[in-house]
Amino acid sequence: MDKLISILDKHETEYEIIKHTKQINTAQEGADYFGIEIGQTAPTLILKTEKGFFxxxxxxxxxxxxxxxxxxxxxxxxxxxxxxxxxxxxTGSKVGSVSLINESLPTIIDKQLNRFSYVYGGTGIPQTTLKLRPNDIAKLNKIVGYVR
Structure with missing residues (x-):
């Protein structure tokens, strides 16, 4: 978590790390918990290819x-x-907690996240959620492409 906060602060990113007592395992659980649209949840999936992980x-x-x-x-x-x-x-994280920011991984982003002012995703630590602007996700990751 310290590394994540350091990256966010270094880039002067507006963010909030929200602690919660309930483990959130699905986008729907996250939307219900935070009272947001399901589209505002931003799960990070890790893909395996012959070129490595994305x-x-x-x-x-x-x-x-x-x-x-x-x-x-x-x-x-x-x-x-x-x-x-x-x-x-x-990633050093369990499935369901993977951080939205993974500087070393080539990253693909869903352009539909840009519909929202803020999105919510993993911090790398269970029972914490990162709230930040979608354009900051693109700024802080190594983007190799977009879907949708």
Whole structure:
């Protein structure tokens, strides 16, 4: 968490880290808990390809991820979700808590997050949520493409 706060502060990012007692496991749970639209939740998925791992930050209302689009976007033959063990090895976080900011991972972002002033996603630590502007997600990650 200290590393995340350091990155956010270094880039003079407006953000809020919200602590909560309930573990949030799905976009719907997050939307209900914070009283926001499901689209404002921004889960970070970790994808495994032959070129290595990628982060995919999507709007909570994205639905099913179309791996064919992802393959074309990043020019790979295979894409699948990383296993929970791989997610932890790559990010240091458990599935469901992966941070919105992963400077070392090539990142794909859902453009639909830009519909909102603020979105809510992981900090890397369970039972905490990062609230920030969607354009700051793009600024603080290594963006390799956009979906939608």
């Amino acid at each position: 982060a995919l930050i999507i709007s909570g209302d994205y639905g099913r991820v179309d791996f064919k689009i992802i393959k074309e976007l990043i020019s790979v033959k295979q894409v699948k979700l990383a296993t929970p063990k791989e997610v932890e090895q790559v």
